[in-house]
Amino acid sequence: MEETTKPGGRTFPRILLQHAQQRAGKPAFREKDLGIWQTWTWSQVADEVRALACGLAAMGFKRGMSLAIIGDNRPRLYWSMLAAQCLGGVAVPLYQDAPAADMMFVLDDAEIDFAVVEDQEQVDKLYEIKQSLNRISHIIFDDDRGMRHYVRPELSSFEKVQQLGRDFDRAHPEFFMQEVNAGSSTDTAVMLYTSGTTGKPKGVCQTHHAFMSAAIGGIEFDKLTDEEDILSYLPMAWCGDHLFSFAQALVAGFTVNCPESGNTVMTDMREIGPTYYFAPPRVFENMLTNVMIRMEDAGAIKRKIFHHYMEVARRVGSDILDGKPVGLMDRISYGIGNLLVYGPLKNVLGLSRVRIAYTAGAAIGPDLFRFYRCIGVNLKQLYGATETCAYVCLQPNGNIKFDSVGLPAPGVEVKIAPNGEVLVKSDAMLKEYYKRPDATAEVIDSDGYFHTGDAGIFDEDGHLKIIDRAADVGRMNSGDIFAPNYIENKLKFFPFIKEAVAFGNQRDMVCAFINIDLDAVGNWAERRGIAYSGYTDLAGKHETYDLIAECVEKVNADLANEPMMSGTQIHRFLVLHKELDADDEELTRTRKVRRRFVGEKYKVLIEALYSGRTSQYIETQVKFEDGRTGMVAADLRIVDVKTFSSLKKAA
Structure with a gap:
């Protein structure tokens, strides 16, 4: 240098x-x-x-x-x-x-x-x-x-x-x-x-x-x-x-x-x-949603080719990207897939020349992460915070784990506090919070470590895994760890789900709010001749609920195979009548859910989920782009979904 x-x-x-x-x-x-x-x-x-x-x-x-x-x-x-x-x-x-x-x-x-x-x-x-x-x-x-x-x-x-x-x-x-x-x-x-x-x-x-x-x-x-x-x-x-x-x-x-x-x-x-490219998970989710919508509209032969070679990519794509040994026939299949599917796909997404792509700002679901790497995009996770100049952990080329945020970056010390919180010390740390010495003292301890507010663990190879925000991690009444963001990211991998909010701390079961993706679900509905007049109407359709229930049950099947998370399968859900919006203070400007605010604003819906009701009427004030306000009302359905026996119980 x-x-x-x-x-x-x-x-x-x-x-x-x-x-x-x-x-x-x-x-x-x-x-x-x-x-x-x-x-x-x-x-x-x-x-x-x-x-x-x-x-x-x-x-x-x-x-x-x-x-x-x-x-x-x-x-x-x-x-x-x-x-x-x-x-x-x-x-x-x-x-x-x-x-x-x-x-x-x-x-x-x-x-x-x-x-x-x-x-x-x-x-x-x-x-x-x-x-x-x-x-x-x-x-x-x-x-x-x-x-x-x-x-x-x-x-x-x-x-x-x-x-x-x-x-x-x-x-x-x-x-x-x-x-x-x-x-x-x-x-x-x-x-x-x-x-x-x-x-x-x-x-x-x-x-x-x-x-x-x-x-x-x-x-x-x-x-x-x-x-x-x-x-x-x-x-x-x-x-x-x-x-x-x-x-x-x-x-x-x-x-x-x-x-x-x-x-x-x-x-x-x-x-x-x-x-060199970077984007928060939401952007990568939107890209994948657009790809899936286009594939749904493609002819039967194109769809068959796409799904066949995506299966090849899922099997060997990441290993090829990381330079690991792969059999000759798999390499040939992947090469054909690159010619027919992966190359054109990367070109459509503007990722053809990307040597390094990063995602940061929120946790990314392992399935979403795997999709990009298996088609040859060197997507890596970066972990950091505004207070650390977005610089704490990086993933080395050839040493990528889908469920970790990588190793401590050069010049950064990372340790886990007894309560599970991630602590960081480096030159890339805040000088202070402006006019807030009290807040500065709260986050930087006497040893000079910044308290990130995230809960994490190191695996056997020294990679850091972020479970959730420390303040958001709770316990189910059964004693299982409840990490809402982990569950929500699994839900948001599906192109039909734009946002999700999971509840379960100090509860007997996990329930969830779902926001559908209007473009993806709208396209799906139109191809099936399902008429709708807007977001609220489409969100309440029986067909939409059936579609989302399939996605939720797939997430439950996935969670059942994870011993630490199997007790946090989703039992009931509802599809919200409006999209969560930063203008309505439900999301931050970086599209993070403001959990406390959402929990308080939709308290009546949470009570309905846990009281066994099958529907709940709600009226909600919304703010339009021009500053005007209005009301959106709906009678929301609440449905139960299938859960699966966990590995630990089976054992």
Whole structure:
């Protein structure tokens, strides 16, 4: 690793300037605009960042201030992070799909005066917030569509601020480098807010050194180079995106590609053909769902070929990927399968050039994980948290276990506390929670270990297995361990199930809420001539319940073969009348279920599941995208499903 990647005394702005000298003409960022890919080299990016930084300084942005960044993945928004850091400021990315009310808490808590936003939609949100929070004094927008008639003193276009910066730079030619040189690796570089599953989000302060340590560790572990291409499409406020698309991209010097919009991600991905890819399990689940829907619509011969070669892939695909010995006939069968099925499938998904793919943000079901690896996608799990720069455990090539998150990453100490909680110590750890010394003291003990809140165990080979969130792991009345997320991931492997919430702590049996996947189940219903008027109608159909019951019973059969989990088979379930939604506070912005909130909101349904009722009427308030509210009502069916004798009982 060359000197530029060493963390001591390094900051991200200094690395940017080194790239501008060492690989000046190489592509640093691409963005698809109006169907055409635009490219910026490292030297061009350095010029853009310098102009913006000087413009912010001319407007009054000073060392120690925070800059809010709101929007989809855009080169200018990544440059805004760097511009703030050049001046000794802190970048604070927010989830772009959050409503104004949710944003207000973060903007207030982080003491934001300056904000760089993508477009008119985000500008409108900030003006809605300003009615209650008047401290936002400067709003800078990237996309000028729809902004012609917005004439307000605090509003400036990105180009205007850069022009102001170029004038300022000419008048003060020493200023920019003085500010960059004043920066320290121990300065807070970014503040990322936690998802808030158990309360109000907290601002996690991460230094240049912390994220650089995580970036260097991952780059060396996977032998990443400046030739990689990555597609950046996940929220910039998510820690995973900041590690891959910002920290690693800057340290290694590879190219960040930004899609035209959220609706064109798959098309843009096929065009770019990333070599390095990351996504939370939900994205991989959606990909698999789309594949299965397309196969259902294919002709009988195509379906037969697909299922035959997928069986071959399940048998030997992972071993071939890991370089393990496989018989000649199996290799030939797999090669034919690659020609007819796996290759075209990877091409459709945009994964043809991927050398390394990671999933993180939540546990991934072993079956889903196995599917991608068996078709030749080097998908690996990454375990981490916002507080650890998404860097705790990594899976080495050729040493992958479907039910583990890998070995402790280079430079990371991991141990299990007596209560089963995973504890972590490394250089890639939070400096503090912003303005929350009490919360900081709660998660970092006197020995310097961060308490992750996850329950885990090490297997005989030193691989870490995450069972669930420590706070979510409970006990059945029978004494069996109840790990809801483990059960839910098995359910979500089926393309017809989008979300699941399992209940069973201090209960005699496990019951579950199910959200159907409207696209998958809708396609299934249409092919069978089943008419429906929308989600609620389809969710309540007898045919839908029969379909989901089949999936649940397959999960139960699987659980019965696992001695530790066999007592947590699902006995009863219902299909919710609405999709769990972040806007209704049922999910976080990273699509994690807010269990306590859901348990309280749907208490009447939980009581119905456990009281033996066969139906329950419920009315639920929902929030629409435009801020209006409405009510959804339904009489929900509750059904019993088959369970199986467990191995331990049979023994």
